[in-house]
Amino acid sequence: MATSAAAGTSAEDQELWSLDTPSFFHGAVALMYILAVVTAIAVSRTTAPYGRHVRRGWGWLMEVRDGWRVMESPALWAMLIVYTLGNHDHDPVPVFLLRLWQVHYTNRVIIYPWRMQVVGKGMPMIVVAAAFAFNIFNGYIQARQISHYGHYPSSRLRDPAFLLGLLLFLAGLAANFWADTVLLNLRSGPEERAYRIPTGFLFDHVSSPNYLCEMVEWLGWAVMTRSWAGLAFFVYTVANLAPRAASNHEWYRKKFADYPRSRRALVPFVW
Ligand code: NDP
Numbered sequence: 001m002a003t004s005a006a007a008g009t010s011a012e013d014q015e016l017w018s019l020d021t022p023s024f025f026h027g028a029v030a031l032m033y034i035l036a037v038v039t040a041i042a043v044s045r046t047t048a049p050y051g052r053h054v055r056r057g058w059g060w061l062m063e064v065r066d067g068w069r070v071m072e073s074p075a076l077w078a079m080l081i082v083y084t085l086g087n088h089d090h091d092p093v094p095v096f097l098l099r100l101w102q103v104h105y106t107n108r109v110i111i112y113p114w115r116m117q118v119v120g121k122g123m124p125m126i127v128v129a130a131a132f133a134f135n136i137f138n139g140y141i142q143a144r145q146i147s148h149y150g151h152y153p154s155s156r157l158r159d160p161a162f163l164l165g166l167l168l169f170l171a172g173l174a175a176n177f178w179a180d181t182v183l184l185n186l187r188s189g190p191e192e193r194a195y196r197i198p199t200g201f202l203f204d205h206v207s208s209p210n211y212l213c214e215m216v217e218w219l220g221w222a223v224m225t226r227s228w229a230g231l232a233f234f235v236y237t238v239a240n241l242a243p244r245a246a247s248n249h250e251w252y253r254k255k256f257a258d259y260p261r262s263r264r265a266l267v268p269f270v271w
Pocket of ligand 1: 051052
């Protein structure tokens, strides 16, 4: 794991603020694993109230596309601010990792909400606030890992493990974009609220291929960064999305009497 090869060079460490020591960073990474366990338990008991699972009793609502723009935005700006404060922010591998991150989040913050077929649907502010806080926290961790505490010589770009991670990341990114596209095209226009049974490729095997591909993407990130920090984000993503995939699967089965019985929740042929 390349978590702290550059840590401890206190004279040259460019600290963000007095708290931002290597032990603060390691504590934050450890907290992410704890948060993953807490999140898995919480969202298994109570499905996060947005999208098809939105319901009354969760307070003020924000227009759903604005909700996505706001809650995911720290992954662009907070990540970039912290990244540029790192000692290795001009090194080729950190720059490459930053660009991959930015491709994913430019889609999620700007392109995805713009493509959403929805008018007047709300998302609870509490969901937006929780995700906003998480994205600041995660942005700090991932940025600090790749541009400051991690050790990423240029030779990594020829390392088979790094290339495998890159392949996973790009495959997950492309397939996640494709799955989002299939779902967003199920409705005829922004006024429509109906749900339909998605079909084709991975949708013939699982109910939430968008989540599966998101997980593959962050697994690729964990492999590329080869760090406890990168792994923490993958673990958190699974903890957050696997229970929701189970809820979506149950929801489809209840809603559609003709929902394909062979279709699994998240992992083809398995679960
Ligand atoms: P959903 O699959 O619940 O919804 C995606 C979009 O498609 C929504 O606009 C939804 O409308 C619409 N939609 C979904 N299913 C149907 C259907 N059967 N018929 C018609 N329209 C449908 O995904 P999420 O909103 O949970 O997530 C969106 C993206 O964000 C995904 O790619 C996901 O991987 C990613 N994500 C990543 C997280 C992470 O931890 N890294 C966390 C959460 C999301 P409506 O809103 O009306 O239901």
